[in-house]
Amino acid sequence: MSTNDHYFTAEPASPDERREIRVRLRGRDVDVETAGGVFSPGHVDLGTDLLLRAVPVPPAAGDLLDLGCGWGPVALSLALASPDARVWAVDVNERALDLVRGNAERLGCANVVAARPDDVPDDVRFDALWSNPPIRVGKESLHELLLHWLPRLAVGAQGHLVVSKHLGADSLQRWIADQLGDRADVERVLTSQGFRVLRVNAR
Numbered sequence: 001m002s003t004n005d006h007y008f009t010a011e012p013a014s015p016d017e018r019r020e021i022r023v024r025l026r027g028r029d030v031d032v033e034t035a036g037g038v039f040s041p042g043h044v045d046l047g048t049d050l051l052l053r054a055v056p057v058p059p060a061a062g063d064l065l066d067l068g069c070g071w072g073p074v075a076l077s078l079a080l081a082s083p084d085a086r087v088w089a090v091d092v093n094e095r096a097l098d099l100v101r102g103n104a105e106r107l108g109c110a111n112v113v114a115a116r117p118d119d120v121p122d123d124v125r126f127d128a129l130w131s132n133p134p135i136r137v138g139k140e141s142l143h144e145l146l147l148h149w150l151p152r153l154a155v156g157a158q159g160h161l162v163v164s165k166h167l168g169a170d171s172l173q174r175w176i177a178d179q180l181g182d183r184a185d186v187e188r189v190l191t192s193q194g195f196r197v198l199r200v201n202a203r
Contacts, residue, residue, distance in 0.1 A: 016095060025052075025073060026080040032071065032103045038096040039070040039134075047195050048073055048132045051162035054190040054197040055130055058082045059157075062127030065090065067149055069114070072100035074130050079109035085127070089114045117148070126152055129159035129200075135167045142172075147179060153202035160189075161198045169196035176200060 014037040022031050023044050034041040058064055058081050065088045066075035075089035089100045089112055097114040104112035153159050163169035177186040190197035
């Protein structure tokens with residue numbers, strides 16, 4: 001990845017060199033394709049792995065959201081667990097979206113919709129949201145991102161976020177609770193290996 005090429009770059013400048021890796025998703029060993037210029041191209045990163053171990057079984061139907069999908073470990077896990085749901089894999093990175101489309105096709109997950117944020121219709125409400133959010137975009141951009149998506153959880157739905165303790169997980173938990181007010185409860189459901197998993201219960 002070049003010096004100015006981040007995983008939250010819309011059009012990565014690094015060479016689009018694809019490679020296949022084997023990962024374990026939803027109890028299955030599967031082969032997926034990754035590339036440089038996306039988040040954690042060599043493996044399922046620790047935070048995402050902890051998230052996937054902490055979340056409940058997702059709703060069997062409805063609209064489910066992976067916010068900041070990368071090459072797709074969270075979206076693919078949602079799709080494998082809930083084949084009758086529609087899984088939105090959202091990212092600003094075009095290479096990531098191309099990878100998640102291809103990986104969904106490889107695994108027979110026809111229910112994955114890979115989309116840029118602006119391509120998700122405004123009236124869609126989500127029955128679950130799982131995310132390893134892009135903390136390194138900066139606090140202002142992160143707050144704007146979360147304030148756009150968290151209020152779109154359906155009443156009674158849950159959002160799960162994994163955030164490094166050293167990158168402000170506790171202050172982010174307080175900020176979300178303050179911003180959402182009586183629309184949601186925010187609680188910590190797991191602390192492990194320097195990460196927090198936060199659960200947002202929409203009301």
